Amino acid sequence: MxxxxxxxxxxxxxxxxxxxxxxxxxxxxxxxxxxxxxxxxxxxxxxxxxxxxxxxxxxxxxxxxxxxxxxxxxxxxxxxxxxxxxxxxxxxxxxxxxxxxxxxxxxxxxxxxxxxxxxxxxxxxxxxxxxxxxxxxxxxxxxxxxxxxxxxxxxxxxxxxxxxxxxxxxxxxxxxxxxxxxxxxxxxxxxxxxxxxxxxxxxxxxxxxxxxxxxxxxxxxxxxxxxxxxPPARVGExxxxxxxxxxxxxxxxxxxxxxxTARRVLYPDRWFLLFSLENETPPNFNKFVKLIPPKGKFWADPHAVRVNGNYYIFIEEFAHARRKGHISVIEMDGQGNYKPPVKILEKDYHLSYPFVFERDGKFYMVPESGANQTIDLYECAEFPRRWVFKRRLMENVSAADATLLRHDGKWWMFAALAENEAAVPNFELFLFYTDDLLAGKWTPHPRNPVVSDVKRARPAGSFFFRDGKLFRPSQDCSRGYGYGFDLNEIEVLSETEYREKRTTSVRPDWDKRLAGTHTFASCGDLTVIDALQRAPIIG
CATH class of the missing domain: 3.40.50.170 (Formyl transferase, N-terminal domain)
Structure with missing residues (x-):
């Protein structure tokens, strides 16, 4: 210094x-x-x-x-x-x-x-x-x-x-x-x-x-x-x-x-889900089962937990008629049989990206509430359908897709954040930490933003371990919102340093009808992602 x-x-x-x-x-x-x-x-x-x-x-x-x-x-x-x-x-x-x-x-x-x-x-x-x-x-x-x-x-x-x-x-x-x-x-x-x-x-x-x-x-x-x-390669003047x-x-x-304009009117965006219980590495997305929402809705941002042998997939359910999303849950058994989504959390502003996690026998959720300029924590009062507001983690922030991690005795929060409200919170990843999830103050990491690149900053799902290594899913928004996602191995995470390296890139190239995929969830044998298809409004 x-x-x-x-x-x-x-x-x-x-x-x-x-x-x-x-x-x-x-x-x-x-x-x-x-x-x-x-x-x-x-x-x-x-x-x-x-x-x-x-x-x-x-x-x-x-x-x-x-x-x-x-x-x-x-x-x-x-x-x-x-x-x-x-x-x-x-x-x-x-x-x-x-x-x-x-x-x-x-x-x-x-x-x-x-x-x-x-x-x-x-x-x-x-x-x-x-x-x-x-x-x-x-x-x-x-x-x-x-x-x-x-x-x-x-x-x-x-x-x-x-x-x-x-x-x-x-x-x-x-x-x-x-x-x-x-x-x-x-x-x-x-x-x-x-x-x-x-x-x-x-x-x-x-x-x-x-x-x-x-x-x-x-x-x-x-x-x-x-x-x-x-040294770069020159591309012209x-x-x-x-x-x-x-x-x-x-x-x-x-x-x-x-x-x-014509595309948005005639072929509106429709996000849907794909899942597999094969637990393959790498996954073969051509073999994934599709979960298609009814007309007038889309399903996106899946996060999954497993309780008593069943999987619970928490999603953003967006209703085009209301122009905002709410949080719903899909219950699925170990053979892939599932029930229709049930609405579990709705506000008068848009909600999405329901990051759900378990701590000390209780389930918590941090949905994206960027439309309210807050990052809020909810506690599950009756799993999986009843959730109550627990505390406000941050306010007056333009943040997207906050994702939490318990690591080395601390809580870490990763969020795509725009320091200027007029900017889009897609291109920079900010990191915060605290000792106490329920009462502690979040300290900004001194290296913020720890990632400044629209191709790999925004979170794309929960952290997960594979072969003893910790991974962070991230979005690639360079060709538009939700174009693809990467899996990044976290090499260093401390109060002074952060470093990650990309190990896997997924783009919507396994099906020519797809235009995006931007969330990855892995839980037990279940892998679930979302995908964007532009379906004709008629037919």
Whole structure:
């Protein structure tokens, strides 16, 4: 751990900044790891070259934002004056480099980190203005020298995921170094809505890495971030779309929107269950028995327990007419004979993902209640049908699929969580622990988020042991919500460290009629999963 706060400088084009930038700086200013000791304002306007070649893009962008952008708008202008009151300001007018006199003033501030927002054309890699160089966001995949608008090409070309990174240049880094990288799902119908989601999601990244450096020190920080810098394969270069490219993108996005609208009307999503009592490793999903819900409903998120030789499969039962889900249970004997689902828990908000577990002879449930912005614990008063509220584990959180584990004398909670409510809680996994499930306070893990990747963050079912090893199921949402799931072996779980490795990947490729599978449950000889099929509304 470093002995004193890190000395931070901000490089800004103006004190009027986009809201997402304001939020990122607010997190930095309010944290304990550093203090802002200098603000450098570079108020020169950048003159676009060949603007006539890209004249259509700004028109498209305005229309796209008007029709599809989500509120709150990450690009609404906010002023930093009050937040940064008291910090000295240096005003400069640079070209592509800074004057030597300005450089000397910045060096005399003895900065540890210079945080750069905007001014992508300003090269600071050799200036040595701060011990750890200039840190900045890189929007898009660093394997391409991206000059075009963030999020546009990913949406227009329908890339499954979008990348964002924190990069350092200068100081102790002779070459640009990636300090953190995350992957988000791409919203394929609108670049503006896509940006709304992922710009809100990335605002905590800089503050997290500053806190990590302060907490573990320089040597450990360099080790922890080394894996982000494996040499990538280049995939091409992108610029602001030309008029022809903008027209092509409008055509593709419009056609995609029409197709998706028609698909949702004519072929609505229908989740159903598949199970097997063969206890095969790996399972042969072609041999699984299907449990098909009646029209107007779907069944998903199975969790299973075994009591007195019978299996009880707890599920989300979603009624399309009511536009919300409740929790039901299916009773099944050891030969696979089952009864229709029975409703056991319903609220005036959506419930799903009924994580059920047993402790000290009692059964408990943590259903997802993200619509209520809570994580709640229920106790079973009469198994399996009557459940009573026990305690609120967390509130005012945008969380999905909380899954608990008893391990090494502690309770651990894994949940997909969005630090900004406007972001989607699919791409980051947060970990918490407590000594007392029924009365204890949940402590956030210092490595949070322990996973930051839409392909493997969100929980996909209960933990299980196999051959003495502990596994965590996780969802792959990179090609859409619930596209597939992985089984990950947990290698390290402690109050200071977490590490897992993927051992098995399951995608809906055993049946061409399927579009997703996103929950895995294993209990005794029973294996049960869910699957997504888009069935015609007629027929």
């Amino acid at each position: 470093l002995n004193k706060k890190l000395r931070l400088g901000l490089l800004l084009g103006s004190l009027d900044v986009p809201w997402w930038t304001y939020d990122a700086i607010r997190r930095i200013a309010q944290a304990e790891a550093g203090e802002i000791v200098l603000i450098v304002l570079t108020e020169a306007a950048e003159t676009p070259q060949g603007a006539w070649r890209a004249a259509l893009y700004p028109i498209f962008d305005r229309v796209d934002r008007k029709l599809f952008a989500r509120k709150p708008d990450p690009f609404a202008v906010k002023n930093l004056s009050e937040l940064l009151a008291g910090a000295p300001i240096l005003k400069i007018t640079p070209g592509e480099t800074l004057d030597e006199s300005d450089l000397e003033i910045i060096r005399n501030s003895r900065l540890d980190i210079l945080l750069k927002f905007g001014r992508e054309n300003l090269n600071l890699s050799g200036a040595n203005l701060a011990r750890y160089g200039a840190w900045f966001y890189r929007h898009g995949d660093e394997r391409a020298e991206r000059k075009g608008p963030p999020g546009f090409w990913e949406a227009a070309e329908y890339w499954p995921e979008t990348t964002s990174a924190v990069v350092a240049a200068g100081g102790i880094f002779p070459r640009p170094r990636v300090l953190f990288r995350s992957h988000f799902v791409t919203y394929p119908l609108s670049p503006a809505r896509h940006r709304s989601y992922y710009f809100w999601a990335l605002t905590p990244f800089l503050a997290r890495q500053i806190a990590l450096l302060h907490r573990i020190g320089e040597e450990e920080f360099l080790k922890k971030t080394e894996h982000y810098n494996l 992108y610029e602001t779309p030309s008029n022809l490219q903008t027209l092509a993108a409008v055509f593709k996005l419009t056609l995609r929107l029409i197709r998706e």
